Amino acid sequence: MTQRGRPRSFDRAAALRRAMEVFWAQGYDGTSMSNLIAAMNVNSPSIYAAFGSKEALFREAVALYRETEGGRILSAMTTAPSTRAAIETMLRVSAEEYTRPGKPRGCLIVLGALHADDGNEVMRRELQVHRAESLTMLLQRLKRGVAEGELPNGPDWRAIATFYITVQQGMSIQARDGATRKALLAVADCAIAAWDGLVSYRRDGRAL
Amino acid sequence: MTQRGRPRSFDRAAALRRAMEVFWAQGYDGTSMSNLIAAMNVNSPSIYAAFGSKEALFREAVALYRETEGGRILSAMTTAPSTRAAIETMLRVSAEEYTRPGKPRGCLIVLGALHADDGNEVMRRELQVHRAESLTMLLQRLKRGVAEGELPNGPDWRAIATFYITVQQGMSIQARDGATRKALLAVADCAIAAWDGLVSYRRDGRAL
DNA sequence: TCATTTATGTGTCAAGCGATACAGAATATA
DNA sequence: TATATTCTGTATCGCTTGACACATAAATGA
CATH class of the missing domain: 1.10.10.60 (Homeodomain-like)
Structure with a gap:
């Protein structure tokens, strides 16, 4: 048949x-x-x-976006040799993905449904779940670094993961506003500049 | 009459x-x-x-928003004793403004009109101009620090200003997704942790 | 008192929205 | 060839959108 x-x-x-x-x-x-x-x-x-x-x-x-564009960000992150390289790669690939010539700028999952107007609460929540998953995956990558002894146990890794996700999401808005790829890569560099200080956080939560 | x-x-x-x-x-x-x-x-x-x-x-x-909510962020920034304090204050006050109980979360100017659908291109561009002004004001604050000898002349201050604006804009999305005030303040702390490294950038643009 | 001016509430406009009814066209099976 | 099945284009459904016509209400000035 x-x-x-x-x-x-x-x-x-x-x-x-x-x-x-x-x-x-x-x-x-x-x-x-x-x-x-x-x-x-x-x-x-x-x-x-x-x-x-x-x-x-x-x-x-959205599912297709996650497999293709979003997938490139994730796979780049998982194949990185170190935790720091994973974050750096995530941000740099994001900068590239968000400024691909001939494609819409920024991320569909970040920008696709931010407001809760009358009928779209469902879709907003679904994208919100996807955004939360990004945080979870980054956090798991950080915790793997801790488990493998690459990173110390002191810092608030959830806060650090949230910080890098926040930078990534901000880059979507910057891309929408016309920021060049070079400008976004510079933003990624600035965010990475915080890494060493963040990793060496003391017990009291303040930087060294 | x-x-x-x-x-x-x-x-x-x-x-x-x-x-x-x-x-x-x-x-x-x-x-x-x-x-x-x-x-x-x-x-x-x-x-x-x-x-x-x-x-x-x-x-x-939008004008009212800029005078009231947005104004609190700006005035906090201008009265800060140092450039670093200005940026730290900007981010911390933003974290507070974006999570005020009983008020919408995030920033009207950042989230108000991100997409260019059929008829709203005009309003999108106007908000875009307002967002660009935020960058300009922060950049001017940084250049003032350089002019007053507080900061060195080497770093790419525009990139650094863009980085902090990007973090602030990302915080709007985080706030929309339900991030607590505490979580946003932690993000601000992480961003500030990058400051010392960014300020001491070498001529070749790489961190020390 | 009465004309003038401005604001209000009711009702409605053309246009666009997401979604379908319907009849015809194109395929597989019997 | 006949029948069942699925897709296609036309045309349209009820509803909401931003905006406004109109008659009336409430103030001031002459």
């Missing part, structure tokens, strides 16, 4: 990529079905048949 | 404050006239008579 009925006349994966870019550039609320119809070059009944709803389409777009 | 005609039956300043809080919480696009009518407790013809349009109302709301 193979495929029944009239075959789909458009490339579902390609259409999803287009949708992802529109959501990425304009956010969930800022993207209308008209925008999607134009970008995907697919009429709305076919979009609904293939993806279910605007909400479901956004969910798939 | 005093006031002619029927007097206004609502407090314009109070209604503007209410509007500001709605825009602050939901953004420009995310806020509908229905939301404003409900929050301000004023019917739409009266809103249009008093403020002109949704766009003009948002403009006034």
Whole structure:
């Protein structure tokens, strides 16, 4: 029993990529079905048949973003030789991803649904969960460094992880405002400049 | 020749404050006239008579925000005894402002209109200008430190100013995601931990 | 007292929103 | 070839959006 009925006349994966870019550039609320119809070059009944709803389409777009763009940040982080290099790589690859020519600037997951207006509380919370996962993964990387003896046990690693995630998220806004790749890399360098001081925190929580 | 005609039956300043809080919480696009009518407790013809349009109302709301909430950050920065204290104060006051109980979290100017959907390009650009001004003011404070001999002439002060603004903007997103005031203050501490290293940058741009 | 001026509440406008009903077209199975 | 199945384009649904027309209410000035 193979495929029944009239075959789909458009490339579902390609259409999803287009949708992802529109959501990425304009956010969930800022993207209308008209925008999607134009970008995907697919009429709305076919979009609904293939993806279910605007909400479901956004969910798939976010999943695709995490696999592709977001995945490059993560994999770069996990293959780094040291904890410090992992953080540095995360920030530097983020700077590059957020300023790719021909692509929307900044991060879809950070900028996609920040406000809780009337109907989009669900999507906002889902992106919030994804953002929280980024923190968790960075924190796990730090704790691995501690477990392996690379890093001391004293510092507030959660605070440090939060700091670097905050810098990364701020870079999304900077990218949206037109910051160059070079400028974002300089921001990453500045953040890394804090590392040595942060790692050598004393018991009382103050820098040496 | 005093006031002619029927007097206004609502407090314009109070209604503007209410509007500001709605825009602050939901953004420009995310806020509908229905939301404003409900929050301000004023019917739409009266809103249009008093403020002109949704766009003009948002403009006034942003101006009010800058005078009040934003003003507290700036004045704290200008009265600081040293450049380092100015930056530290800016970040710490930001952490406090972004987590005031009973108020929307994060910064109206940072979060108010990030996307360029169909009709709001004008407001996005205006907020962008305001954000650029924040960078300019911080940079001027740094250059003052250099001029007064407090700081050396070598470091890329624009990059350093951009770094601290990036942290501040990232804090808006963190605040939106529910970060506690304590957590944001810890982020500020981490950012400040970078200061000494940044100030002592060598000619070649690498840390000592 | 009465014209003038300004603000108010009711009701509504055209346009756009997300989502579908429907009939026809294109495939697989029987 | 006949039938069942699935996708396509047209056209439109009910609803919300930002904005405003209109008649009325409440003030001042002559």
